[in-house]
Amino acid sequence: MKTIIEPFRIKSVEPIYFNSKEERIEFLKEAFYNPFLIRSKNVLIDLLTDSGTSAMSSEQWAGIMRGDESYAGSPSFFHFEETVRQITGMKFIIPTHQGRASEKILFSILGGKGKYFISNTLFDTTRANIEYSGAEGIDLLCAEGKKPTIPAPFKGNMDTEALKNIIKEKGAANIPLCLITVTNNSGGGQPVSMQNIKDVKKICVENNIPLFIDACRFAENCYFIKLREKGYADKSVFEIAKELFSYADGCTMSAKKDAFANIGGFLAVQNEELAQLCRNLLIITEGFPTYGGLAGRDLEAIAIGLKEVVDEHYLQYRIRSIEYLSNKLIDAGIPVIQPAGGHAVYIDAKQFLAHIPVTQYPGQALVCALYEEGGVRGVEIGSLMFGKYAEAGGLIPAQMELVRLAIPRRTYTQSHIDYVAEIIIEVFENRKSIVGLAITEEAPMLRHFTAKLKPIN
Numbered sequence: 001m002k003t004i005i006e007p008f009r010i011k012s013v014e015p016i017y018f019n020s021k022e023e024r025i026e027f028l029k030e031a032f033y034n035p036f037l038i039r040s041k042n043v044l045i046d047l048l049t050d051s052g053t054s055a056m057s058s059e060q061w062a063g064i065m066r067g068d069e070s071y072a073g074s075p076s077f078f079h080f081e082e083t084v085r086q087i088t089g090m091k092f093i094i095p096t097h098q099g100r101a102s103e104k105i106l107f108s109i110l111g112g113k114g115k116y117f118i119s120n121t122l123f124d125t126t127r128a129n130i131e132y133s134g135a136e137g138i139d140l141l142c143a144e145g146k147k148p149t150i151p152a153p154f155k156g157n158m159d160t161e162a163l164k165n166i167i168k169e170k171g172a173a174n175i176p177l178c179l180i181t182v183t184n185n186s187g188g189g190q191p192v193s194m195q196n197i198k199d200v201k202k203i204c205v206e207n208n209i210p211l212f213i214d215a216c217r218f219a220e221n222c223y224f225i226k227l228r229e230k231g232y233a234d235k236s237v238f239e240i241a242k243e244l245f246s247y248a249d250g251c252t253m254s255a256k257k258d259a260f261a262n263i264g265g266f267l268a269v270q271n272e273e274l275a276q277l278c279r280n281l282l283i284i285t286e287g288f289p290t291y292g293g294l295a296g297r298d299l300e301a302i303a304i305g306l307k308e309v310v311d312e313h314y315l316q317y318r319i320r321s322i323e324y325l326s327n328k329l330i331d332a333g334i335p336v337i338q339p340a341g342g343h344a345v346y347i348d349a350k351q352f353l354a355h356i357p358v359t360q361y362p363g364q365a366l367v368c369a370l371y372e373e374g375g376v377r378g379v380e381i382g383s384l385m386f387g388k389y390a391e392a393g394g395l396i397p398a399q400m401e402l403v404r405l406a407i408p409r410r411t412y413t414q415s416h417i418d419y420v421a422e423i424i425i426e427v428f429e430n431r432k433s434i435v436g437l438a439i440t441e442e443a444p445m446l447r448h449f450t451a452k453l454k455p456i457n
């Protein structure tokens with residue numbers, strides 16, 4: 001097989017600012033060993049997130065110029081609405097400024113005390129919006145999804161037996177909806193199979209519970225279905241997406257992911273009454289229904305991005321570039337979640353830095369080491385992000401200590417990725433010299449964004 005090339009050429013470039021290891025040691029100190037506090041111009045390869053960091057196409061930039069900024073009834077809205085409807089088949093399409101704004105509106109209406117929302121895995125903003133409403137979020141990930149190093153094709157699937165049991169336990173009337181996240185971001189970017197979505201839908205129908213899709217990475221998920229699920233090899237990703245959404249009663253989406261936009265999102269539903277309630281809230285918090293929280297130009301960029309993302313040459317390159325980095329690390333004996341997900345590589349820091357106890361945040365120590373060695377910025381998904389304190393004091397660690405390297409879409413080339421692999425391998429060879437960290441300051445919620453740390457000597 002020939003090399004899979006980037007399916008684009010580059011018309012406009014942004015410089016990367018080089019710095020020395022000595023400078024990076026200083027920047028890290030100034031950022032209190034928290035890469036969220038490092039200025040991005042001091043980062044060489046930024047793999048903090050794939051959200052809002054995509055490169056837009058020349059067509060999208062042209063759309064930005066064409067964007068019509070009329071307050072009401074803008075043609076840019078109708079372009080956006082028509083495109084979202086073609087893919088999702090939803091009747092009512094509501095633009096929002098990003099994914100979490102859709103969640104806030106949806107769960108303000110359907111949530112509240114005594115309600116339960118069931119998912120394969122809720123993303124952290126989704127869970128936060130559910131809990132903020134007074135309701136509870138329940139993750140029912142399938143068994144294979146919980147085993148990081150054992151490969152399986154659809155590790156994002158929901159456990160359907162557990163779903164049946166939870167419906168019996170909590171009562172269908174207390175479950176306003178089930179929400180399937182595709183791909184499963186918090187669970188390693190792993191895909192969900194069409195069969196699983198159909199099975200969940202069947203259970204939902206039997207119990208009169210609507211099924212929603214958190215569609216941030218729907219195209220990446222549909223491409224995995226095409227590659228891995230029987231009966232889909234000859235279908236287009238567009239057709240697969242249409243089928244996937246045909247089982248849903250609604251969806252939320254962050255356009256900062258699979259729509260290649262720098263901002264934006266939407267909420268789409270089939271039920272008119274629910275749509276009306278959502279629009280009423282939208283007007284208070286986001287804006288008039290034909291622009292939501294967005295400018296007309298953003299609606300154009302999203303509409304064009306949604307058409308581009310189902311292109312299979314793009315998706316082949318996208319999925320392959322994550323796998324390429326993952327394979328290089330596996331070949332060097334570095335522990336990563338397997339198989340590679342759709343948007344990121346996840347390193348198992350507990351194994352990578354086996355000499356650092358979880359109470360000293362091995363994931364964060366690894367994130368710092370990657371920055372120091374090569375200016376590569378990733379993010380800890382472990383006990384700094386999810387750890388809690390026991391009442392008697394002492395850390396209750398997260399289930400896993402991971403470092404996520406999220407790859408922005410269409411932004412880096414193969415040589416950038418080769419460089420990232422070289423840095424990780426170099427850090428791995430010298431891992432014994434890495435020390436753990438202690439927290440010196442932290443916020444009561446979502447502490448990983450602002451926490452300050454220091455090395456333990």
Ligand SMILES: *Cc1c(COP(=O)(O)O)cnc(C)c1O
Nearest residue numbers: 098099100123125185216254256
């Ligand atoms: C990013 C993300 C969201 C939230 O979207 P924002 O645009 O960041 O508000 C929700 N769900 C998943 C799965 C995501 O990845």
